[in-house]
Structures are given as structure tokens and as C-alpha cells.
Amino acid sequence: MKESLGTTGLILNEPMLWEKGKKGRCGFSYPQRDVESYHLDDELTGTGPDFPDLSEVDVVRHFTRLSQWNFGVDTGMYPLGSCTMKYNPKTNERQARLEGFSGAHPLLPTHLSQGVLKLMFQLEGFLSDITGMDAVTLQPAAGAHGELAGMLIIHAFHKSKCLHCSKIIVPDTAHGTNPASAALCGYRSVPVKSNEKGVLSAEAVAEIMDEDTAGIMITNPNTLGLFEENVKKIAEIVHSKGGLVYCDGANMNAVMGIVHMGEIGVDVLHLNLHKTFSTPHGGGGPGSGPLCVKKDLETFLPVPRVVKNNNRYLLSENFPDSIGKMHTFYGNVGVMIKAYSYILSMGPDNLKKASQLAVLNANYIQKKLQGIFHLAYDRPCMHECIFSDKLQKAQKITTLDIVKRLMDYGFHPPTIYFPLVVNGAIMIEPTETESKENLDLFIEACKAVANEAQDNPDLLRKAPTRCKVRRLDETTAARHPCLTG
Amino acid sequence: MRYLPHTNEDISSMLQVIGIDTLDGLFSNIPEDCRRAGDLNLPKPLSEWELNDHMSKLAGNTAVSPEYKVFMGAGSYEHFIPESISYLLSRSEFATSYTPYQPEMSQGTLQAIYEYQTLTARLLGMEVANASLYDGASALAEALLMAIRITRRKKIAVSSLIHPLYRRVVQTYLAPTDCRILELSYLKNGRTDLTALDEIDDLAAVAVQSPNFFGCIENLQAIGKKTHDKDALFITSFTEPLAYGLLKNPGSLGADIACGEGQSLGIPRSFGGPALGMFASKMKYVRNMSGRLVGKTKDMDGKKGFVLTLATREQHIRREKATSNICTNSSLCALAAVMYMASVGGTGIRELARLNYDKSEYLKKEFKKAGFTISFDSTTFNEFVVEFPAGFETKYENLLDKKIVSGLPLATYYPELTNQYLFCATETKTKEDMDALIRGVKS
Incomplete structure (x- = not known):
């Protein structure tokens, strides 16, 4: 094989912030004091927080060194399944930083914020077209926040019909946050198993769907990277009992321009702008989780909504059936700007092509790694493929060992032990922005690790060896939590 | 497209490995009646440079400092960011x-x-x-x-x-x-x-x-x-x-x-x-x-x-x-x-908070001097409420034309507080800015 990507370089140790600095230093340029000091009651004043005093250089070196212990999409391939770690275009960052956006106060009179309102209005339109749904809110701040908004809408819908459902169906191939979001609305999740093909059968849903069930939460494509091909039939069953179909659209990256979510029976769907629409994940957030609905649910969307009236954009509260507000203001506008820039940069044909190439890349990896690792479902996949550690079990090598060793080869591990339906799952989502050469390097690395599992399994158990730290003791961390310094 | 690295050659060799002929073939598991009929109806792609123009135009539409002086906080504050x-x-x-x-x-x-x-x-x-x-x-x-x-x-x-x-x-x-x-x-x-x-x-x-x-x-x-x-x-x-x-x-x-x-x-x-x-x-x-x-x-x-x-x-x-x-x-x-927090530091955050307090106290005092009522007499930080004579809306609009956002009208949130406005002054507002606001409100 070619020279491995993984190597070692000089990175520097760095103490905790509070172990640095000296009283009297400062990393901030104080504005001129042009007013006198006024009286303030001693009763109200405290001693001030115990922060270190650091110079600007101290702060810059500290965080630069920390950053070098991190791995990002810009460093290399980051094939986390279900997370869509595609390239985050740099021009998007420039746009979000423009003073007219980043400096805008959210409560400005609307005639002084027309530009950003127009952008939001147009973005809603773009997302509506891409999904085939009728109306969109951009307010949810993350995917799970969108799920919660969606559940609240389903709850409000049933309430408007004087119905009180207590259950919701959640398949074993749904995202982990789904049941938690439903629980916040008082729904008890009723699990349903996917069939031997890794998808939900209409019969399984028909068996448990009843009038006390608010609906179903399907992830489509599901977390096995498979299209729920019976979705239309399932939607008919759910609708016939008065339920609604919620679709977790976190995997929309597989089907842009290919599937029309509005016509397959989906009533409510959330998107993740930080997955499908290329905005950076920021080491955990901020994201953005727009929610798309069919016409008859539009009345329940969160307020305020951006409306267009005589070529002016307004924020309207005039939706009496609305579930209310999900976010202090309008959601993560900074993230919306990046997604808007992405859509305008790509255009309709390239968005479709992105989905095609994402699926191409996943199927290519699936084909090439078949037999190296155990393939959970032997059928063509969508944007991600799922293997397991079954073939390595004989050597007492686990999924964890395998992916930790991949780090030494210079790759971020895939998602592991998820979805729960596959024991020891290794879930690989390459995304469309990885070239064939990168995929080949990844495949070579996986093969090398599989060989090592046979010949020298200890290499895997002791991995990683090339990172800043070696495997960490997570058990002690949870048993004796040390959460502040 | 610069974010999509695949050449036509890459695509055909990869399809060959998978054992299908076309990209469309990758989606054969999706039933026909779930497919989208037409193409996406989105604007044609923009080059990086066209996008810059488009976005700058949109962003240019918003009232922000330094052109505008925004004396409004209410949960979103203007502070200097290093x-x-x-x-x-x-x-x-x-x-x-x-x-x-x-x-x-x-x-x-x-x-x-x-x-x-x-x-x-x-x-x-x-x-x-x-x-x-x-x-x-x-x-x-x-x-x-x-x-x-x-x-x-x-x-x-x-x-x-x-x-x-x-x-x-x-x-x-x-x-x-x-x-x-x-x-x-x-x-x-x-x-x-x-x-x-x-x-x-x-x-x-x-x-x-x-x-x-x-x-x-x-x-x-x-x-x-x-x-x-x-x-x-x-x-x-x-x-x-x-x-x-x-x-x-x-x-x-x-x-x-x-x-x-x-x-x-x-x-x-x-x-x-x-x-x-x-x-x-x-x-x-x-x-x-x-x-x-x-x-x-x-x-x-x-x-x-x-x-x-x-x-x-x-x-x-x-x-x-x-x-x-x-x-x-x-x-x-x-x-x-x-x-x-690390940049301002322990000593600095105290000083900066004090400056914020003093700026808003100065503005409060100037409002009082100009004959307006401060609605609540408890000690405040950064923000306070001012009561204006009826009809201040017109003045508020005039000040917007002069690129001053004179507070947040409270009646939207507290209907009983007609003619009362929530003002905010942080370290970003100079004495000169605040004096200009008072002159505008008085005129």
C-alpha cells in the first residue's frame, strides 16, 4: 500500500487556562472611559469571577495548540455515519461574517432588516422545493430541536381535533433522539422492528397502529442506510387511523432531487443544515434544524413567520394556531446564511449530483470492504453502509479496537455501535466530497487493520498510538465525575 | 463544481466496481412512485464572485453599527469582540x-x-x-x-x-x-x-x-x-x-x-x-x-x-x-x-462590567436631566426603561431616519407600558453617541 496518511508531528503540551497568566495581564483592548464612575451599592457588588489574567498572545497560543489536538473535515476524511461530514465551503463563512448579517440586532424594525429577512424567506422556499413539502420554519436550532417542534405540531394537530393520543411508533432504525423528542410531548414510544431486509414492513406497522397512536417517526433513508421502500403504504395505514407521519430527514443528503418527500405520505420532516447543507458542525454545534410540513399543518408552525407583503418582508405573529416560539428569536440565522450560500453555489443540478455521488461513494466502499468486515445487510445501500466486527470476533477484536486503529492510519473513525439493530455496528458515511483516491486510501487502511487483527491483534487493542492521548478511561470519568477545574 | 471531486472517469470506474451502468441505477431500490418527477426548481448556480456580490447586497440592507447607533439590548447585546x-x-x-x-x-x-x-x-x-x-x-x-x-x-x-x-x-x-x-x-x-x-x-x-x-x-x-x-x-x-x-x-x-x-x-x-x-x-x-x-x-x-x-x-x-x-x-x-472570558480575564471582566454600568448610568442621568422619567427606580445594569410623552412614535421614526435606534418599545410585550422604551448602553457607545441620542430625543 501507499504511504499511510497517519504520522506523528510535533504538537505541544499546553496546561489548563487557569494554570497560565499573571494578575494584571490582559488580552482585551479597553475602550476609552469617557464617562465618570457612578455609585453602586456595595450590597450588590461581588468579588468578580476567578478568571486568569492572560495576554492576547497567551490566549492565541493556548487555543492554537488545543486546536492542533483536534481532527476536522479539513484535516481529513471523517466518515461518521449519520452525521454527513461533508466539506464545509469557506465562502459560506465569509458570507455569514458580513457585518450586515453578523452585526444585526434581531429586534430591529423590519424595514431595517430587509436583507436578512429576504434571505430567510428565500431559504424557506429552497428547502420547500428540495423536500417537496409545502411550508417551512427555520426556527429550530438543531435536528433534535426540529424533531421536538415536529412532535409539538403533531400534538397540537390531534388536540385541535379533540384527540389525545398516548403513543407514537418509533422503528428500531430511527435516530436516537426520536424517542426522547416524543417523550417530551408525553408520547410513549412503541418500538417496531425492521424486517430481514433492514426496512419496515407495512404489516408490522398495521399490527400496532391504532387510534391511540399519534403517528410514526420514520428516519428515511433509515439509519441502516436503506430507503424505507414501503413508506407510502405505511403512510396510508397510519393516516387511515388518524395518525401523522414524521420523517427524520437527517439523511436527506442521499435523495436530493430524487425523492419527493411531499408525495410519499410524509406530513412533517426536519432537515439538518449542518449535515445536508454543508454548514460546519463546530465540534458539536451550532446546527440548524428547519422543519417542513404539508399544507394542512402549516397553521401550527412556530411564530414569528417571515411573510412577504407588497414586496416587503415582515415578521408575522398572526397565526393563532401556532405552537408558539421554539427559540428566543428566529433560530440560528448565522447557520442559515451558510446553507443559503451553499444552495446558491451548487444550484439544482449539482445538489442532485451531490446525492448521486454520496450514494456512489457509499456503495463503492460497501463493495470494496465486503469480506474484509462483515456486511450487515447484503444489498445496495444509499449514502452509508453498515458493517460489524463479526469476522474479527474470533481474534477477540471489537469494533472499538478496529476504529481506534484506523486513527493511526489518519482517518476519523466511522460511527460505532449505532444503529443498535446491528451488533458492533461500524457505520460508514463517506459523503460526496471525498474523491476516489481518498476512498481508496481509506479502503486500504481498513484492509490493513483487518490484516493486523489476524496477525497482530495487540496492535489494535493498544491503538491509537499516534494521537495526543491514548485510550481514555471513560468508566472512572463517569463514576467519579470531575467536571470543573 | 469545486466541491465535487469526481471526474467522469472516476464515476465510470466506480460504477463498474459496483456492477451497475449509470448513476440512476444506484437508486433502483426507490419505488417509482416515490421518485421526484421533475428537476429541482432552484436558481442556477453562482460563481464564488457572483455569490459575494449577491450576499454583500443583501447584507447591505441591514441597519448595523457603526453607521447606525442601536441603543437596544433586550437579550441581544452589542459588545466589542477581539x-x-x-x-x-x-x-x-x-x-x-x-x-x-x-x-x-x-x-x-x-x-x-x-x-x-x-x-x-x-x-x-x-x-x-x-x-x-x-x-x-x-x-x-x-x-x-x-x-x-x-x-x-x-x-x-x-x-x-x-x-x-x-x-x-x-x-x-x-x-x-x-x-x-x-x-x-x-x-x-x-x-x-x-x-x-x-x-x-x-x-x-x-x-x-x-x-x-x-x-x-x-x-x-x-x-x-x-x-x-x-x-x-x-x-x-x-x-x-x-x-x-x-x-x-x-x-x-x-x-x-x-x-x-x-x-x-x-x-x-x-x-x-x-x-x-x-x-x-x-x-x-x-x-x-x-x-x-x-x-x-x-x-x-x-x-x-x-x-x-x-x-x-x-x-x-x-x-x-x-x-x-x-x-x-x-x-x-x-x-x-x-x-x-480568558481574553478579558478576572481583572478585566470587572473593569469592563463597571464601564458598562457607568455608561448606562450616564445615559440614564442625561435622560433625567432632559426631563424624562425613568420608569423604575431599582438599580439597573446596562439597561433601563424611560417613559416618554404620548406620541413618541413619530420621534422614534424620525430618529431612525437619522440612523439612531432609540430603544425598544415595550408596549408589544407589556401592553400597560405605553410610551415606555427599554434602552441599552454598553462599552460600544461613546459619550458623544449618547449625547447625540439625547439631543435627538429632546428636539
Whole structure:
């Protein structure tokens, strides 16, 4: 094989912030004091927080060194399944930083914020077209926040019909946050198993769907990277009992321009702008989780909504059936700007092509790694493929060992032990922005690790060896939590 | 397209490996009746340079400083942000990484978030802080849900001087539950009226904001005592954490949970988001807390390192029994906040908070000198309410033409407060700016 990507370089140790600095230093340029000091009651004043005093250089070196212990999409391939770690275009960052956006106060009179309102209005339109749904809110701040908004809408819908459902169906191939979001609305999740093909059968849903069930939460494509091909039939069953179909659209990256979510029976769907629409994940957030609905649910969307009236954009509260507000203001506008820039940069044909190439890349990896690792479902996949550690079990090598060793080869591990339906799952989502050469390097690395599992399994158990730290003791961390310094 | 690396040759050789002829063939598992009939109906792609023009035009449409002088806070504050912070945040090792599930490759994010948790706990005087929530409003909603879980009671009392938009988010979150929200009215001095508390029992929590929506500093100690006498949890909310650089922190005044908005700490306003939900509590409640936590531990060689911990509270393990559904949070904003707290430092945050206090006191004094009424006489931080003679709307519009945003009209949120406006002055407003505002209002 070619020279491995993984190597070692000089990175520097760095103490905790509070172990640095000296009283009297400062990393901030104080504005001129042009007013006198006024009286303030001693009763109200405290001693001030115990922060270190650091110079600007101290702060810059500290965080630069920390950053070098991190791995990002810009460093290399980051094939986390279900997370869509595609390239985050740099021009998007420039746009979000423009003073007219980043400096805008959210409560400005609307005639002084027309530009950003127009952008939001147009973005809603773009997302509506891409999904085939009728109306969109951009307010949810993350995917799970969108799920919660969606559940609240389903709850409000049933309430408007004087119905009180207590259950919701959640398949074993749904995202982990789904049941938690439903629980916040008082729904008890009723699990349903996917069939031997890794998808939900209409019969399984028909068996448990009843009038006390608010609906179903399907992830489509599901977390096995498979299209729920019976979705239309399932939607008919759910609708016939008065339920609604919620679709977790976190995997929309597989089907842009290919599937029309509005016509397959989906009533409510959330998107993740930080997955499908290329905005950076920021080491955990901020994201953005727009929610798309069919016409008859539009009345329940969160307020305020951006409306267009005589070529002016307004924020309207005039939706009496609305579930209310999900976010202090309008959601993560900074993230919306990046997604808007992405859509305008790509255009309709390239968005479709992105989905095609994402699926191409996943199927290519699936084909090439078949037999190296155990393939959970032997059928063509969508944007991600799922293997397991079954073939390595004989050597007492686990999924964890395998992916930790991949780090030494210079790759971020895939998602592991998820979805729960596959024991020891290794879930690989390459995304469309990885070239064939990168995929080949990844495949070579996986093969090398599989060989090592046979010949020298200890290499895997002791991995990683090339990172800043070696495997960490997570058990002690949870048993004796040390959460502040 | 520059983000798509595949050449036609790549595509055909990959298709060959898979054993199909065309890209369309990849989707053969999708039934015909689930397919989209036509093409996407989106604008044609723009080049990078066309996009720059388009976006600059859109952004040019918004009233922002320095062209405009915006004397409005109300949960979104203008503060100076050092370039060093923007520069560090744009480091792609931070920006383009995922939630640190694989700690060996994410020590940078993990140590930085641990430092954020630590400085947040110190700022608020609390024992433990989480890695962030979405914003101040969702942080308050999560705090109330947490109190309901801990006490197993269903009634909460919320001050009417908590940011009105936070209260609306709380209503949304609690709508499907059978919990009851009691709203505490306010006194003439601009502080929360606690008398209603005397008549209710079985409270899960009492929540107040300090400095409150009118900028007034609440008597947290007294409220905390009254809350604890009722055996309820004391939740303090905030929109302006910089205040605790100068004022007594909520922890020292008895808060069980302190939560609010961290936008002031180095995060641009961005039309309201991304924001930063700060969340801290007493250690004994940590297992009921929502959101992620970073903890310190050791690696196989005994070397210090950091991991996400107490994950049993989270959805990927307990699914419907999780403490909340939050997954993605505001990590990069938390990084901005820790960089900001480190940059201003212990000495600096006190000085900066003092300057903020003095600026707004100057403006308040000038309003009084000009003959206007300050609506509430409690001590304020950064913000205060001014009452104008009837018909001020016209003046407000005239001032907008002069590129001055003279406060936030309060009648939208408090219908009884007609002609009353909430003003804000931070370190970004010079004496000259404030004098110009007063001249404009007087003219």
C-alpha cells in the first residue's frame, strides 16, 4: 500500500487556562472611559469571577495548540455515519461574517432588516422545493430541536381535533433522539422492528397502529442506510387511523432531487443544515434544524413567520394556531446564511449530483470492504453502509479496537455501535466530497487493520498510538465525575 | 463544481466496481412512485464572485453599527469582540469537527469545553456547568423541566420580568404537559412581586431573571430564601452574563440552577442566532441535568485527558428515558465564550462590567436631566426603561431616519407600558453617541 496518511508531528503540551497568566495581564483592548464612575451599592457588588489574567498572545497560543489536538473535515476524511461530514465551503463563512448579517440586532424594525429577512424567506422556499413539502420554519436550532417542534405540531394537530393520543411508533432504525423528542410531548414510544431486509414492513406497522397512536417517526433513508421502500403504504395505514407521519430527514443528503418527500405520505420532516447543507458542525454545534410540513399543518408552525407583503418582508405573529416560539428569536440565522450560500453555489443540478455521488461513494466502499468486515445487510445501500466486527470476533477484536486503529492510519473513525439493530455496528458515511483516491486510501487502511487483527491483534487493542492521548478511561470519568477545574 | 471531486472517469470506474451502468441505477431500490418527477426548481448556480456580490447586497440592507447607533439590548447585546477570537474560532480543527465522540482525536475541543464549563461555573458561582444548550430561552425551559423531574411537582412560578420571549418558549415546551405556570407580577420599583407565592404550595421551582428584562437587579437572596422555605428549587435566568463581572453571582445568592444567554461573551448578534445557552447547577443535581458534559480522566499511560461523560443521561443510551432530547448544542459558541472570558480575564471582566454600568448610568442621568422619567427606580445594569410623552412614535421614526435606534418599545410585550422604551448602553457607545441620542430625543 501507499504511504499511510497517519504520522506523528510535533504538537505541544499546553496546561489548563487557569494554570497560565499573571494578575494584571490582559488580552482585551479597553475602550476609552469617557464617562465618570457612578455609585453602586456595595450590597450588590461581588468579588468578580476567578478568571486568569492572560495576554492576547497567551490566549492565541493556548487555543492554537488545543486546536492542533483536534481532527476536522479539513484535516481529513471523517466518515461518521449519520452525521454527513461533508466539506464545509469557506465562502459560506465569509458570507455569514458580513457585518450586515453578523452585526444585526434581531429586534430591529423590519424595514431595517430587509436583507436578512429576504434571505430567510428565500431559504424557506429552497428547502420547500428540495423536500417537496409545502411550508417551512427555520426556527429550530438543531435536528433534535426540529424533531421536538415536529412532535409539538403533531400534538397540537390531534388536540385541535379533540384527540389525545398516548403513543407514537418509533422503528428500531430511527435516530436516537426520536424517542426522547416524543417523550417530551408525553408520547410513549412503541418500538417496531425492521424486517430481514433492514426496512419496515407495512404489516408490522398495521399490527400496532391504532387510534391511540399519534403517528410514526420514520428516519428515511433509515439509519441502516436503506430507503424505507414501503413508506407510502405505511403512510396510508397510519393516516387511515388518524395518525401523522414524521420523517427524520437527517439523511436527506442521499435523495436530493430524487425523492419527493411531499408525495410519499410524509406530513412533517426536519432537515439538518449542518449535515445536508454543508454548514460546519463546530465540534458539536451550532446546527440548524428547519422543519417542513404539508399544507394542512402549516397553521401550527412556530411564530414569528417571515411573510412577504407588497414586496416587503415582515415578521408575522398572526397565526393563532401556532405552537408558539421554539427559540428566543428566529433560530440560528448565522447557520442559515451558510446553507443559503451553499444552495446558491451548487444550484439544482449539482445538489442532485451531490446525492448521486454520496450514494456512489457509499456503495463503492460497501463493495470494496465486503469480506474484509462483515456486511450487515447484503444489498445496495444509499449514502452509508453498515458493517460489524463479526469476522474479527474470533481474534477477540471489537469494533472499538478496529476504529481506534484506523486513527493511526489518519482517518476519523466511522460511527460505532449505532444503529443498535446491528451488533458492533461500524457505520460508514463517506459523503460526496471525498474523491476516489481518498476512498481508496481509506479502503486500504481498513484492509490493513483487518490484516493486523489476524496477525497482530495487540496492535489494535493498544491503538491509537499516534494521537495526543491514548485510550481514555471513560468508566472512572463517569463514576467519579470531575467536571470543573 | 469545486466541491465535487469526481471526474467522469472516476464515476465510470466506480460504477463498474459496483456492477451497475449509470448513476440512476444506484437508486433502483426507490419505488417509482416515490421518485421526484421533475428537476429541482432552484436558481442556477453562482460563481464564488457572483455569490459575494449577491450576499454583500443583501447584507447591505441591514441597519448595523457603526453607521447606525442601536441603543437596544433586550437579550441581544452589542459588545466589542477581539479579532483574536474570531480568528481562533475560524481554525478549521475546531469548526469542522463533529461532537467529540472519539476523544483521542478531539482533545482540543474537549479541553476547551472543560475550560468553558469551569469558567462558566466560576462566573455564575455554581458547582457545575454543562457544555451548552441552544440559547437563553431553551436553557430556561430545560431548567424548569429539570426542576419538575427533581421535585416531581407540576407547578412552577415564573417572574413576569423574565425576558418575554423566553417565557413564550417555556410555554411552548410545557404545552403538552400538565404542568401549570404561575406568572409573578412586578412591583413599581421594577422588581418581581413575590406576594403570590404566599398562597401556593407544591411548587417545583421559582424562576426569576437578574438583571431582569427592565435591567433592574433583583434581590436574589430574598427570593431564594422564600423559594427554599417553600421547598422549591430556585432558578435564576439571565440575558447579560457580563453583569456578574461586577454583581454578586447567582450561586452565592442561593440559586440551585443558573441559566441564560451567553451571547454577550464574544458572540456576534447575527440576528439572534447562533446563541449560547449557558446552564449550571448544584453538583447534587448533575444527573438530572440536560446537555452534554465533559469530564477529566486519564489515558492508558496515566496521562491527563478529557472525555464526554455521564452519557447515561443521554438519548443514544436511554432513548425515551433521557433527561432531554438535546444532541447538537452550541459548542463553537461555547468556545467563543471561553476565549472571551480568558481574553478579558478576572481583572478585566470587572473593569469592563463597571464601564458598562457607568455608561448606562450616564445615559440614564442625561435622560433625567432632559426631563424624562425613568420608569423604575431599582438599580439597573446596562439597561433601563424611560417613559416618554404620548406620541413618541413619530420621534422614534424620525430618529431612525437619522440612523439612531432609540430603544425598544415595550408596549408589544407589556401592553400597560405605553410610551415606555427599554434602552441599552454598553462599552460600544461613546459619550458623544449618547449625547447625540439625547439631543435627538429632546428636539
